[in-house]
Amino acid sequence: MVPHTQRGIIRHPAQVYGYSVRGAPLEVYLPEGKTECLVFAGIHGEEAETTILLSRALRSRRHTLQHCAVILAANPDGLALGTRANANGVDLNRNFPARNWREGHVCHRWSEGCAQEVVLSTGSAPASEPETLALMQLVERLSPAYLVALHGPLACIDDPQGSALGCWLAEASGLPLVADIGSPTPGSFGSWCQDQGRAVITYELPPDSVWALQAVHLPLLSRLLDWRWSG
Numbered sequence: 001m002v003p004h005t006q007r008g009i010i011r012h013p014a015q016v017y018g019y020s021v022r023g024a025p026l027e028v029y030l031p032e033g034k035t036e037c038l039v040f041a042g043i044h045g046e047e048a049e050t051t052i053l054l055s056r057a058l059r060s061r062r063h064t065l066q067h068c069a070v071i072l073a074a075n076p077d078g079l080a081l082g083t084r085a086n087a088n089g090v091d092l093n094r095n096f097p098a099r100n101w102r103e104g105h106v107c108h109r110w111s112e113g114c115a116q117e118v119v120l121s122t123g124s125a126p127a128s129e130p131e132t133l134a135l136m137q138l139v140e141r142l143s144p145a146y147l148v149a150l151h152g153p154l155a156c157i158d159d160p161q162g163s164a165l166g167c168w169l170a171e172a173s174g175l176p177l178v179a180d181i182g183s184p185t186p187g188s189f190g191s192w193c194q195d196q197g198r199a200v201i202t203y204e205l206p207p208d209s210v211w212a213l214q215a216v217h218l219p220l221l222s223r224l225l226d227w228r229w230s231g
């Protein structure tokens, strides 16, 4: 592990896989070997804790990535603006061209206990957004066996396949393993992947501060980046 004094910057080289609506580079950290897993954070810009924890896991490691690719900010404009959506007001996780994509709007909660009433667009068409399209193309290019999407704050490991990786994440994190998050997610990344038979695990962090979360989730993310992809 890199000593704390040297964890201020990311020392691994990134590759640009596209550009956001406002022209921010979409970056992926690629492994030396075949990509067995792609882990991404920050597709919802209001979930900055996912980006920070994954960045800390990357900054803590001395060695290059072997079989895991990492995206810290799938929605960099949303992270910069502090919005769930991208700069066009589109919830990217409802913009994927899954069979269940719906034109119109999607609502999310402003806070716990509130109704889902904050209105966002699902996009003018499936994959209308550059961030969506770039992520799709990257997934198709790398074709990893596993995909892990970091979100918050629903506090669960959503793995419809009940895979070995999902079971391990649930056990190691203490979060419940579920087969769905309990409400429909048309046009989500997970729906799009499932249409193609790709395994997706949605890692939903609990509602807490980065400092509180990192006690459990930083070591776990670090181990995830070095998961032994034996099939």
Ligand SMILES: [Zn+2]
Pocket: 044, 047, 150, 151, 152
């Ligand atoms: Zn989310």
